[in-house]
Amino acid sequence: MSKRIYLSRRQVIRGLLATTAFGVTAKLGTGCTPTPETQATTASGGDNPLVVGFIYVGPKDDYGYNQAHAEGAAGVAQLPGIKVVDEANVPETTAVEESMRNMIEEDGVTVLFPTSFGYYDPHILKIAQEYPEVQFFHCGGLYQEGVHPNNVGSYFGYIDEAQYVAGVVAGHTSQTGKLGFIAAKPIPQVLRNINSFTLGARSVKPEMTTQVIFTGDWALPVREAEATNSMADQGIDVVTCHVDSPKVVMETAEKRGIFCSGYHANQAELAPQGYLTGAEWDWTQVYTNYIEMIRAGKTLMNGGIPHLVRGGLQDGFLKLSPYGNAVSADARQSADAAKAEFMDGSMIVYRGEIRDNTGKVVLPAGKDFQQQDQELEKMNWLVTGVVGRVSS
Template sequence: MNSDSLNRRKSLQTLAALTAAGTLGSWAPRALAQKPLTVGVIYVGPRDDYGYNQAHAQTAAEIKKLPGVKVVEEENVPETSAVQKTMTGMIAQDGASLLFPTSFGYFDPHILALAPKYPDVRFSHCGGMWTEGKHPKNVGSFFGYIDECQYLNGVIAGHMSKSGKIAFVAAKPIPQVLRNINAFTLGARSVKPGITCSVIFTGDWSMAVKEAEATNSLADQGCDVFTMHVDGPKVIVETAAKRGKMVCGYHASQAKLAPNAYLTGAEWNWFTAYKTAIDAAQAGKPHPNFLRGGLKEGYVKMSPYGSMVTDAAKKQADGIKVQMVAGSFDIFKGPLKDNKGATVIAAGKVLKQTDPVLEGMNYLVEGVQGSF
């Protein structure tokens, strides 16, 4: 734990006195114009994980360059009451009035426990399911339609796979993860209808040993193109490359880790969401409670293609990407069955990215081999 973290922990001892004195509720929109906006960014893992945390850290580095913005950060904060202590320390010690607690498990109960206590502090959570009328107005949720990029990953995988078996190493079967698995599979099956995607869930966001075991197991099963949804893809990328397999990355670019195996990847561009929340705070406007966007809105992007990707693969993926940016391509449309044979989207029905049904996805599509 660094000295800043230790000082934040010590500051909790004085917090009760500050609260009793009524000083913590003194921040108001007019104060934001008189001094820099202090923004706190909290990571569940290391900032250099080649994955989820690094994608947020890259954005934190960018917002530090914005006028009138001061950034404080803390990494390796677990999804426990520890994050409440970190957030409280940033508020009490650093004067943070806008927080970006980035991990999924920070939302409930931790952000929801603190937000009512600090109504003048804004909480922007990545991936949280903010609901109007249910959650505090000073809490917001932002996320990107990265399933668009995972679909494009799947298109590339479909072209490049020789075995007709692709693989997905995932952390937990939450809707966002299932949506990515399904999009990757549907992208591949748009190229090769008979292709299958085998999935293994490790059980948590960062489990290096299990991620390596899952990658090796899937390689043993004949899968030759891998992608993933874990916090740090480094182990999966390197293990797959050592086994002579190909990889589509996730969160940030992992091309440097395996230049001869990296095909492309689905990357976040969190600056768009961060800047929107910061602009609202600096202007004293209401906190943006629900932010979503895809390729068109600049929330996500694709990694450059590796040298081994064929021209035919690039042409098809690029063509679909143009349609996605134009808003004329839909990933989830009927007829669509799950991997148990039940119809989940009826013929003729199309689910747009903004459809709330997609926010609660709870199935794996036909072609996915695995369960949860």
């Protein structure tokens, strides 16, 4: 199978956009259980398949970050002439360096997607220098031109757009005006999700608050359950999260009889009564477009593929989980309207004046941050309405 890809000058400037999948030009998760399992699949029995490697920090069935990437890899494996090799439960240590070396030297991988945030620096940057002919694509790392190896690229999606829409649903649904957000670490991508979710909710009811609890790591099920229970005890009636696997948060919320909003993948089956919607990735679309570009002869090294690729709802990087039964008609209408604005490019989430939750102006009146603004990938503050502070 081959598709023709047309890039206008504007599209090249924005990043990578093929059949509405790649967009403009920040990461997510980690976890760690070192029980590697490697598998390979080939869609066509070609003599010289393109061998592509995927590495995950956790299990591929975690209902979360790793599952979303594994589903994307499975989609790539269906493409003719592609062989996929993947390995799960690889920690963010020198273990990932060994996994990358093995895939390159033993499996013949020439394109690598090591997906976890902590893989990037120093591990990918180090191995990329050892294998300059191999292309390394990382989820969320901020590529620095002239500093990082030329065979390294970064991709990520503006999933805070979906979180904003989910916040709109939460704003309509909450009866107490109290929302909860369980987060792993206060890095920019996490803070951006917290802020966008809160701004979405406050666009419906300006008095809404979001209690945030940072657990300290990407996969701490006991802490996640404790945080969810604590929130329920405080009268919080809608919770969401940014951890590797939202499974515990969703199940605990369902047991406590409160509403929940998912992340990474669809967790609706875990909370059939309380699941409202969720912010999901669509990595199959993203990975497929990378493969098509590579098969067309484009590489990071020859400049055919941008080193920094970003996109949102409009670009097919992400999607919303279907609305649950608890979502009202008004909530659906408001959420659909917000999503339509993201799809047509008219929505601006970060429009001044915006103050942080200490009262400091972080975005003055008359100034906006577009989604692709690099300042948003450096975010270190929480908006008014968030109860909590930026500390681990």
